[in-house]
Amino acid sequence: MEYQSPNVFISYSHDSQAHKEKVYKLSGQLRRAGIDCWIDQYDPIPIEGWPKRMMNGIRDADFVLMICTRQYQEKLNAIDQQTPGNGVKWESTLIMNTLYREGTLNRKFIPIVFNGDDKHCIPDILFGHSYYDLSQPKEFDDLCKHLLGKLRKEKPALGATSSNQKLLSNKLPTVEGEFFGRKTELALLDEAWSSPNTNIVQFIASGGTGKTKLLRHWLDRNLPKIDTLLAWSFYSQGAREDKQISASPFFTHAFSLFSSAQLSFSSEEEKGDHLANLIRQENCLLVLDGLEPLQYAGNGMRGELKDRALRQLLRSLADHNSSLCVITSRITVYDLIDRKDSTISHALSNLDVEDGVRLLKSLGVHGGEAYQEEHEQLSEAVKEYQGHALALFLLGNAIHTYFDGNILARNQLDELIGNYDGIERHAFKVMQAYQKWLADTPELKLLYLLSLFDHPIEKSVLEILWKKRIPQLTSDIHNRAWKIAIRDLKEKHYMLFSHDNNDELLDCHPLVREYFGNQMRTSYQEAWDQAHEVLYEHYQQVPSEYTPNSIEQMQPLFYAIQHGCAAGLCQRAKDEIYWPRIQRENSYYMYHELGAMSEDLAIIANFFVKPWEELSTTLNAEEHPAMLARAGFDLRALGRLQEAKAPLSKGLDLQIKLGEWKHAAGIANNLSELHLFLGEIKRAKHYGVMSIELADKSEDLKSQSMFRTTLADVLHQAGECEQAIKLFYEAEEFHKLNQPNSEYLFSVEGYQFCDLLLDNVIKNPEKILEVIKRAQHGLKYAGDKQLSIALNQLILGRAFLIKTTLTAPHTKTAGKPNKTRHLIPSETHPAHAVPPSTQKNKDLSISNNWIDKSVNRLRSSGHKWFLPSALLARATLKRLSGDFSSADRDLTEVYDIVRPSALKLYLVDYHMEMAWLLIAKNNQPQAKIHTQTAAKLVNNIGYFRRKEALKKLEEQLS
Numbered sequence: 001m002e003y004q005s006p007n008v009f010i011s012y013s014h015d016s017q018a019h020k021e022k023v024y025k026l027s028g029q030l031r032r033a034g035i036d037c038w039i040d041q042y043d044p045i046p047i048e049g050w051p052k053r054m055m056n057g058i059r060d061a062d063f064v065l066m067i068c069t070r071q072y073q074e075k076l077n078a079i080d081q082q083t084p085g086n087g088v089k090w091e092s093t094l095i096m097n098t099l100y101r102e103g104t105l106n107r108k109f110i111p112i113v114f115n116g117d118d119k120h121c122i123p124d125i126l127f128g129h130s131y132y133d134l135s136q137p138k139e140f141d142d143l144c145k146h147l148l149g150k151l152r153k154e155k156p157a158l159g160a161t162s163s164n165q166k167l168l169s170n171k172l173p174t175v176e177g178e179f180f181g182r183k184t185e186l187a188l189l190d191e192a193w194s195s196p197n198t199n200i201v202q203f204i205a206s207g208g209t210g211k212t213k214l215l216r217h218w219l220d221r222n223l224p225k226i227d228t229l230l231a232w233s234f235y236s237q238g239a240r241e242d243k244q245i246s247a248s249p250f251f252t253h254a255f256s257l258f259s260s261a262q263l264s265f266s267s268e269e270e271k272g273d274h275l276a277n278l279i280r281q282e283n284c285l286l287v288l289d290g291l292e293p294l295q296y297a298g299n300g301m302r303g304e305l306k307d308r309a310l311r312q313l314l315r316s317l318a319d320h321n322s323s324l325c326v327i328t329s330r331i332t333v334y335d336l337i338d339r340k341d342s343t344i345s346h347a348l349s350n351l352d353v354e355d356g357v358r359l360l361k362s363l364g365v366h367g368g369e370a371y372q373e374e375h376e377q378l379s380e381a382v383k384e385y386q387g388h389a390l391a392l393f394l395l396g397n398a399i400h401t402y403f404d405g406n407i408l409a410r411n412q413l414d415e416l417i418g419n420y421d422g423i424e425r426h427a428f429k430v431m432q433a434y435q436k437w438l439a440d441t442p443e444l445k446l447l448y449l450l451s452l453f454d455h456p457i458e459k460s461v462l463e464i465l466w467k468k469r470i471p472q473l474t475s476d477i478h479n480r481a482w483k484i485a486i487r488d489l490k491e492k493h494y495m496l497f498s499h500d501n502n503d504e505l506l507d508c509h510p511l512v513r514e515y516f517g518n519q520m521r522t523s524y525q526e527a528w529d530q531a532h533e534v535l536y537e538h539y540q541q542v543p544s545e546y547t548p549n550s551i552e553q554m555q556p557l558f559y560a561i562q563h564g565c566a567a568g569l570c571q572r573a574k575d576e577i578y579w580p581r582i583q584r585e586n587s588y589y590m591y592h593e594l595g596a597m598s599e600d601l602a603i604i605a606n607f608f609v610k611p612w613e614e615l616s617t618t619l620n621a622e623e624h625p626a627m628l629a630r631a632g633f634d635l636r637a638l639g640r641l642q643e644a645k646a647p648l649s650k651g652l653d654l655q656i657k658l659g660e661w662k663h664a665a666g667i668a669n670n671l672s673e674l675h676l677f678l679g680e681i682k683r684a685k686h687y688g689v690m691s692i693e694l695a696d697k698s699e700d701l702k703s704q705s706m707f708r709t710t711l712a713d714v715l716h717q718a719g720e721c722e723q724a725i726k727l728f729y730e731a732e733e734f735h736k737l738n739q740p741n742s743e744y745l746f747s748v749e750g751y752q753f754c755d756l757l758l759d760n761v762i763k764n765p766e767k768i769l770e771v772i773k774r775a776q777h778g779l780k781y782a783g784d785k786q787l788s789i790a791l792n793q794l795i796l797g798r799a800f801l802i803k804t805t806l807t808a809p810h811t812k813t814a815g816k817p818n819k820t821r822h823l824i825p826s827e828t829h830p831a832h833a834v835p836p837s838t839q840k841n842k843d844l845s846i847s848n849n850w851i852d853k854s855v856n857r858l859r860s861s862g863h864k865w866f867l868p869s870a871l872l873a874r875a876t877l878k879r880l881s882g883d884f885s886s887a888d889r890d891l892t893e894v895y896d897i898v899r900p901s902a903l904k905l906y907l908v909d910y911h912m913e914m915a916w917l918l919i920a921k922n923n924q925p926q927a928k929i930h931t932q933t934a935a936k937l938v939n940n941i942g943y944f945r946r947k948e949a950l951k952k953l954e955e956q957l958s
Contacts, residue, residue: 005036006147009057011091012039012067013075017849021856022114023067026134028860032264033144058094063147064109066095066126073121110146138281141274144261167282168223169257170231172216172289173507174497177393178362179217181355182210188346189218192324193285198344199321200314200336203328205348207511208390208427211328212289214348219287228323230254230279231287234294235510245293246598247307248551251275258282266860269897272312280322290510291329303331304900307598308639311335311900318342335900349387350423356382356392363396364405377407384410390511391426397494398430402437418518424511431515434493442477442485447495447508448524449473451517452531452563456499456507459486461538468534473527532567536560540577547581547589551599557582558603565606570619574627578603591637595862601634612647625654629667636670639864639901641678648674656694662703665694669707676714677865679904679941684714705734709749716756717905719944728753746778751791754778758798759945765806771799786861790854794870797850801877804840804847848877868894868906872913879917887917908937908946915953928957 008030012023023039030037038057046053058064066072095109111122111131122131132143144150185203192198203211212233219231232250251271255263258278265271279286294310295303305311317325318339327333336343351359357378367377385391395410403409414436416429438444449465450457466482469475486506489496499507521528542556557577564573582603583589590600604627605611607619612631615624628651635644648671655664668691675684688711695703708731715724732745732753745753754771761767775795782788855870871890878887891914898906911934918927931953938946 005034006062007060008035008037008063008065008147009061010037010039010065010067011058011095013069013072015069015071018852019069021853025856025860029140029262030144030147033262035144035147054091055094058091058098061108064095065112066109066123067112067114068121068123068131069118070121073123076123110143112143138277141261141278145259148261150259150261166226167228167257168226169253170219170229171253171500172231172233172287173212173235173499174501175213175216176494176497178359179213180358180362181351182214182217185214185346185348186218188344189326192344193222197342198324199342200318200325200327200339201344201346202333202336203326203346203348204330204332206330206423208388208424208509209348209350210389211348213389215287215289215326215328226285228282228284229287230257230284231289233289235290246602247294247310248596248599251309252552254278267862267864268308269312269864272309273316276313276316279317280320283322285323286317286325288325288327291327291333292331295329295331295333302334304334306638306640315339315896351382351387351389351392353379353382353387356387359389359392360396360407363393364400365396365407366405367407381407381410385426386423388423388426390509391430393494394427394430398433401492427511428515431512434495435516435519442481443489443493445473445477446482446485446489447512447516448520449531450496450506450508451513451520452535454513456505459504459506461535462506464538465531465534470527470530470534472524473531529567532563533569536564536567536569536573539563547584551594551596554582558599561603562606565616568618570607570616571623574607574619574623597634597637601631601638604631604634612643613650625651625658625660625663628654632670636674641674641901644674645671661694661698662700665691665698665703665707668694669710672710672714676717676905677901677903679937679943681714681718681942685711685718688714701734701738705731705738705745706749708734709745709752712756713752716752717945718942719947721756721760724756728756742777742781744774744777746781747785747788748791750774750778751795754795758795758802761802761806768799768803768806771795775799786857787863787866790857790861790863790870791866793850793857794854794873797847797854798873800843800847800850801873804843844877844881851877864897868897868903868909872909875913875917879920884917884921891917904937904941905943908934908943911937912946912949912953919956924957931957
């Protein structure tokens with residue numbers, strides 16, 4: 001039977017515009033969770049009339065959500081009285097009649113409260129029934145499960161004794177050999193596990209040090225105490241620090257484990273917060289092993305996380321966790337550096353000498369006959385290999401297998417050939433010896449085959465390679481010999497293991513894969529290419545649909561592109577898979593339908609020799625500009641702004657060489673916006689001027705208009721307002737030529753112009769009316785474009801907030817400067833609350849409604865880069881209203897958004913508004929620190945739009 005989404009009707013009262021927005025947001029969240037929800041805002045003028053529409057809606061709904069507030073309760077209780085608004089009264093009559101017919105049995109009507117205090121507003125007839133308080137994080141998820149029929153758990157058979165059901169998922173790699181030492185680390189984990197003050201522990205060490213083995217041992221020892229476990233290894237997707245991987249498989253697995261009803265999110269941050277809430281409510285021990293592929297690790301990089309959802313998850317758990325999160329990585333997670341009170345970072349050292357000796361002895365290694373002589377010889381070997389756990393394990397097994405366990409025979413191992421600098425070279429030295437000992441054997445060929453993959457591999461896939469009889473790799477080796485090779489690498493050499501306790505899924509240590517992969521690529525390039533081509537052909541045939549619909553269904557195609565590019569078939573991989581089957585050509589399916597920029601970036605990384613600068617020569621040269629632009633787009637969308645510069649710059653140069661003026665103008669415009677976000681105003685000017693010159697060459701009216709507004713906005717931020725205004729009006733003339741029915745700029749371009757006009761209302765108060773008119777025009781032309789709607793709502797909110805200050809009194813207290821008129825980063829307004837008056841209160845209320853709408857819409861539609869502007873405006877409004885805690889929350893969110901990507905303009909705005917808030921709280925010392933930080937940034941980056949506002953702030957403090 002085909003699944004039918006539940007039909008849900010929401011009954012609520014129009015208490016305020018803000019309340020209506022909350023209901024609108026709730027309905028949107030439910031729809032994204034797969035629940036067919038309806039509210040009156042979707043159809044404000046039903047053709048059948050309201051009475052019939054409500055009757056049909058309640059009758060046909062599987063569930064009716066009743067949003068209970070004081071006004072809702074009053075209207076429901078006033079059925080026989082004359083009060084404004086008949087919707088709730090009509091709906092309540094239908095609801096009570098339905099309950100009467102059912103004999104008060106209720107499966108349909110569900111009370112909802114947005115605030116725990118409103119539970120007293122639940123109608124008496126439903127007071128004894130279940131309700132959901134959506135101010136509690138877990139309640140929304142439970143509501144979704146209720147509506148989707150997933151809340152009810154299957155009743156287990158009655159057993160002889162009761163036992164607690166555990167939720168355990170352990171995806172850590174299998175690690176061979178006995179465990180020795182690490183008493184300090186085990187004690188640290190035990191202490192952190194029992195301490196309410198420690199939320200995250202991260203172990204930092206190079207590859208092969210024994211991080212995973214430590215976790216495996218501690219988990220095995222404590223498993224009886226653990227009720228809920230989520231352990232995940234990112235090594236299963238590749239272990240190189242420069243490897244581009246996605247965190248999506250982890251999130252997909254986690255949401256499945258916790259039976260999350262919500263699977264789509266308006267932003268990556270919302271996804272991270274949602275998982276953090278699920279982990280907290282399940283008291284889940286979270287283990288993340290091998291995090292380095294998701295961190296920045298190049299020269300000058302600090303170890304920041306590349307994935308925004310994962311960053312938000314960890315920062316949220318660092319702030320509040322009901323259990324413990326344990327991380328292993330080769331690099332410290334920089335995003336947790338400001339969470340030192342709740343996070344422990346521990347550098348895992350190599351094995352000490354005594355534990356290294358014990359490890360060698362456990363593998364059957366010995367020295368001289370006398371105890372003291374043997375101990376000295378074994379200790380010398382441990383020191384020689386610097387206590388590197390993997391190296392000692394491989395060495396001990398090799399000595400036992402090939403030299404009867406005599407440790408002195410290690411001197412027969414050749415010196416390592418090649419440029420290996422890290423401590424891993426000790427392990428590579430032993431692998432080099434194995435390569436020599438296993439020459440021309442199926443075992444060595446099997447190690448080569450495993451190096452073709454950066455993830456655990458099924459035996460069935462290896463069999464495809466065996467059957468192809470690839471020269472120098474799989475020719476002349478029979479099936480039985482392969483099986484013996486698997487057995488010997490597992491049981492004799494301990495270089496192969498079954499992944500996740502599945503004998504059909506094979507894996508090896510990432511360093512083993514790295515070494516033998518380099519050797520094969522160097523010595524057997526032709527076999528390397530042929531093997532990858534076989535895998536390319538195989539994986540592209542795996543999906544049952546030509547164009548799979550989900551990331552999970554596309555995974556074989558991702559593998560196909562990876563192997564195709566490794567085989568030197570980049571053009572085929574692009575033409576046969578990436579463009580037609582993944583992106584669905586010009587529909588850009590990964591972005592528009594799946595919002596999967598992280599996965600898209602991981603795919604296109606395969607076309608690069610050096611991310612994100614040098615593309616493979618096996619991709620046609622004419623394809624390079626588009627692929628570079630795609631990389632830049634993904635990087636920018638993911639908040640990786642510094643990395644986005646390189647592909648966009650190179651793409652711009654190529655488009656200019658090709659004479660593609662319109663495309664080149666678009667890239668130059670993107671670079672101008674990018675540099676402006678980063679506070680690099682001179683570079684933003686440079687690319688802004690270039691974009692206009694290229695747009696004029698293209699003679700494309702839309703580009704000529706849009707790109708002038710980009711440069712005008714840059715000039716505005718630089719404090720060059722007269723030139724900016726001139727350029728905006730020039731852009732508007734091009735806009736009218738392209739859009740004859742629109743007298744004003746709209747969308748982002750209209751927002752930028754209004755942003756400038758709002759800065760000039762002190763000198764020209766009448767401009768406030770023009771701004772309001774322009775914003776209303778923008779709303780008219782916005783259609784269903786969420787960003788355009790939200791930006792015009794923000795302009796209206798800011799305009800009405802500024803309007804409250806235009807008639808503020810100019811009085812001064814004795815000997816003190818007037819405190820009622822001061823500039824802050826984004827508004828003209830007083831430093832403290834405005835004097836109460838009917839008109840001012842009305843304007844403040846209107847401002848609050850518009851800004852709230854803008855914040856909610858920007859957040860729900862995922863437009864992260866504009867959200868700080870709306871949050872800053874709301875923080876200002878809350879401060880002026882005396883709601884300091886709400887202002888503080890908004891400013892904290894601003895900082896969390898802008899700090900990881902170093903958005904310096906927003907950072908200035910944050911510090912200045914925080915200074916005003918601290919002044920309002922009478923905390924001048926801290927306000928001075930924020931002011932000094934802002935002043936330094938303003939001067940360093942040339943953000944002279946804030947120069948006058950900064951001067952006012954400094955005067956206030958002096």
